[in-house]
Amino acid sequence: MEIAEMLYIAAGRDGSLHSLSGELPAEDGDGEYLLYAYDGGLVASLAGRDIYDQILAGAPYERCPMCGRGIATTLDHQLPKSEYPILAITPANLVPACSACNQKKSSKDPADASEMLLHPYFDSLGSSRWLGARIHEESPARAEYFVEPADDWSTEFSERVARHFAFFGLSRQYAIAAAGKLAADRRQHAGLLERAGPDELRLHLKESAEGFWSVAGNTWEGALCNALAENTWYVNGGMNEI
Incomplete structure (x- = not known):
């Protein structure tokens, strides 16, 4: 198991987890016992559950690193047990996740590099603003989300981010969440526009975006606020059509 862990970490760092199966030590018939070590030991026993909860607590702000929205309440096996x-x-193979992402990913085993999803422990997205949004000027207004690859990303990594984004349906998830925020913020933004004008509303939205980004990086909220700030239709009264 220690050898397997070292091989796993090395493969995670160089992005080759999809080709790990042939390198791992043989289980010598202990597969059933090893599975029970998780289900009966890590999950069900008091001492094991303490370790389980410590790993779970590693999720920043308790957010699921797979989607960035859900609350991390489970551990997902990045390579299925x-x-x-x-x-x-x-x-290193146990990643905090919300139940929806855990169920969506299920026991997916990447057959090759083209099926590799992002691993939160090894795949750094950097500090660039890679999550974009655009506002559709209609009634009700809606936001559309997309990936904007950072300049320092390789073509392969850009494709992996886009694949992860599509696999978990993040564009739709974020758009649904944004619809609620647009409706909830409409009156506040309309009032600020009336009192202080479009420039102050734009500044408020920019500051809100920076606030979201400073806490959790590329969040759907930050991308939404930034898109609203850059949308002339919205800052000149478009929120009244939502």
Whole structure:
């Protein structure tokens, strides 16, 4: 198990987890016991559950790192334990996730590099603003989300981010969440526009975006506020059509 963990971490760092299966030590018939070590030990026992909760607490602000929206309440096996029993309790293979993302990912085992999703422990998205949004000027207004690859991303990594974004349906998830925020903020923004004008409203939206970004990086809220600030239709009264 220790050898398997070292091989896993090395593969995670160089982006080759999809090709790990042939390199792992043989389980020598202990697969069932290793699975029980997770289900009966890490999850069900008091001492094991304490370790489980410590790993779960690693999620920044309790947010699911897969989608950035849900609350992380479960641990997901990045490489499925059904296929890799020897990694069933390897901490590097246990990623905090919300239940929706955990169920969506299920026991997906990447067959090659083209199926690799992002691994929160090894894949750094950097500090660039890669999550974009545009406002559709209609009634009711809606936001559309998309990936804007950073300048320092390789083509392969850009494709992996886009694949992760599509696999978890993040564009739709974020758009649904944005619709609620647009409706909730409409009156406040209309009042600020009436009292102080479009420039002050734009400044308020920019500051709100920076606030969201400073806490959790590329959030759907930050991308929404930035898109609203840059939308002339919205800052000149478009919120009244929502």
